[in-house]
Amino acid sequence: MAYFLYWGMKSPRVLPLLLALVKFVSGYLLSSPAYELHRDEYLYLNYGRHLAWGYLEVPPLTALQSWVTLALGGDWFWVKFWPLLWGSLTVYVVGRAVQRLGGGPWAVALAGLSYLLGAYARLNFLFQPNSFEVLAFTVVCYWLICYQQQPAPRWLYAIGAVLGLALLNKYSALFFILALVGALLLTQRRILATRAFWGGAALALLLWLPNLAWQISHGLPVRHHMALLHDTQLVNVSVGGFWQSQLVMNLPSLWVWVAGLVALLRSPYRVVGLVYAGGLLLLTLLHGKDYYALGYYPILLAAGAAWWEQWLQARPRLGRVMRPALLLLPVLLSLRVLPLLFTLEPPARMLALGARFEKLGVLRWEDGRNHPLPQDYADMLGWRELADKTWTAYQGLPAAARGRTLILTANYGQAGAINYYNRHRALPPANSFNGSYLFWQPVAPAQGWQYILLIDDEPDADLAHHFQSLRRVGEVRNAYARERGTVILLGIHPDVILRNYARQEHQRQLAEWGQF
Known part of the structure; x- marks a missing residue:
């Protein structure tokens, strides 16, 4: 530190620049690979x-x-x-x-x-x-x-x-x-x-x-x-x-x-x-x-x-x-x-340290309740797993039907993570009725969607009645992720009721945002 202070006296801009450099480099070095975006x-x-x-x-x-x-x-x-x-x-x-x-x-x-x-x-x-x-x-x-x-x-x-x-x-x-x-x-x-x-x-x-x-x-x-x-x-x-x-x-x-x-x-x-x-x-x-x-x-x-x-x-x-x-x-x-x-400690270690930080309020999430991990940390886990399992489910579909496949998620985090980790793969963009994704909905093919990959943390039990077939093909199992338990469902041949509902829900959500 004495060396830095010496140079700070020699040139006023040097010390601020050195501190800026420390800031930039430390952000990359002081992070655990256990966390994702x-x-x-x-x-x-x-x-x-x-x-x-x-x-x-x-x-x-x-x-x-x-x-x-x-x-x-x-x-x-x-x-x-x-x-x-x-x-x-x-x-x-x-x-x-x-x-x-x-x-x-x-x-x-x-x-x-x-x-x-x-x-x-x-x-x-x-x-x-x-x-x-x-x-x-x-x-x-x-x-x-x-x-x-x-x-x-x-x-x-x-x-x-x-x-x-x-x-x-x-x-x-x-x-x-x-x-x-x-x-x-x-x-x-x-x-x-x-x-x-x-x-x-x-x-x-x-x-x-x-x-x-x-x-x-x-x-x-x-x-x-x-x-x-x-x-x-x-x-x-x-x-x-x-x-x-x-x-x-x-x-x-x-x-x-x-x-x-x-x-x-x-x-x-x-x-x-x-x-x-x-x-x-x-x-x-x-x-x-x-x-x-x-x-x-x-x-x-x-x-x-x-x-x-x-x-x-x-x-x-x-x-x-x-x-x-x-x-x-x-x-x-x-x-x-x-x-x-800094995200130095992996999730298991952070969980063990949780009691130390609880009184500081850092375990309180936006729902007003305390959780085992800070919300930011839980929000940096499980996404690659979700994206990879969605890709695997898509790859399991008949090649001729992939052009008639919709990927629909419950929230922007799920859609964004699937798109990010599959950005170099031939996977259609994941979509959602959440936030700005309302603007980016794909146009349905002339013959309609044949397959729908549904990603949801709280799937509706009545969904099965609106598909010829609906089965679970994946689930987020990361024990520390906020998205733990999010499931990937494969629905085949959605009925007219569901297709109409999806269109109406899209319009309703847009109307709430003042888009009509």
Whole structure:
């Protein structure tokens, strides 16, 4: 570490770059091969096969990354490349923010370690929109600080561009924008009167406009998505649970970000501290998921590290003891929760460690109940088994009938995993009536479907009455997978009633999303 700090003094950009490199490489090295991709990752990868200006779940920026990933072969390395890239860039921006706030190499190292050993280790491992959101929020706050120091119009135009991309990434950016505007109204009203502010706002809107037009032309499906989230997941989020998670997720850096928040609120940069306060207030009132707030913390880490360095500079004796201690403390605290930060431990070992983590709330799933494994871990198991068994079942069909075979799944994770692991095989795409798969339904052949491979975790017992024959040809047996017990059923010659029902169900689901 002393070597890194030396080079940090020689060149300000070196240490942030080194921390970014550590972030990128560690994401690949600190993972167990026992885990596969996450349920959501399969859905987002499928976007790359169906480029559009919008989807029922999120805006289109993730789809562009998926398209590039699949064009490069779709291997695990390229899937993980994007979240690790965004996480590495976030670490770099945090380091530069420390320097903007007057911190030296020690403060950069403290802020960097706080980020590397926090909840971002897991967040930046999953191919989801969250990693880019954290980067975007951090960059905006960093450029706000730059604008305070040097009120040049380019900073506001740059902020507008990043916010436009954030809106193309995830709709929760709207809450951040509300918090930002509220903070500016309270502290920097003169910025709102500048031409550059409105130019930046226009740029953000211009970038978001294609997706906004898509939303309007499709009946604003984001409303139905939010209603589904509220009824199935957010309803289980309590205020106490939300704030407990804020402390747990950022525990190794608690004294850093809290100091950063206080320091910002008492500084010329209090607008940044108020963005955090406004954003967390909105998420609390709306029962947002705990990780929705992670984009608000990195800039606090930068401010807190800079404050600690300046505070210790005025107390040189104390500083000689506390400087190494403060760098070592995040490492020591993270050792106990290391299996939660990185997928180091295989499922059996994680199961044995479950009791240790239960009080932290990390075993509580979106249904509000505790389970043996953290939900993310259970969502990274059993998918290859499902895909391979679906391929085997398809291969067992008569060659002449394979063109009249439909693969229909109960949820987007099942469909996406089958498509991902069979992407180099001659298997028709798996489909679902779940989410954006509603747009990608295949056209039935003129003679109708002869075979249907049904993948379901809760199959309807009455289905057998609507087929000439229905039998089980596979099942997910991975004991640790959330999809354990999901069955693969082969149905032969579905009757008219079932075919009509499927068509009506498809139309009903589309109508619920506002598509008619």
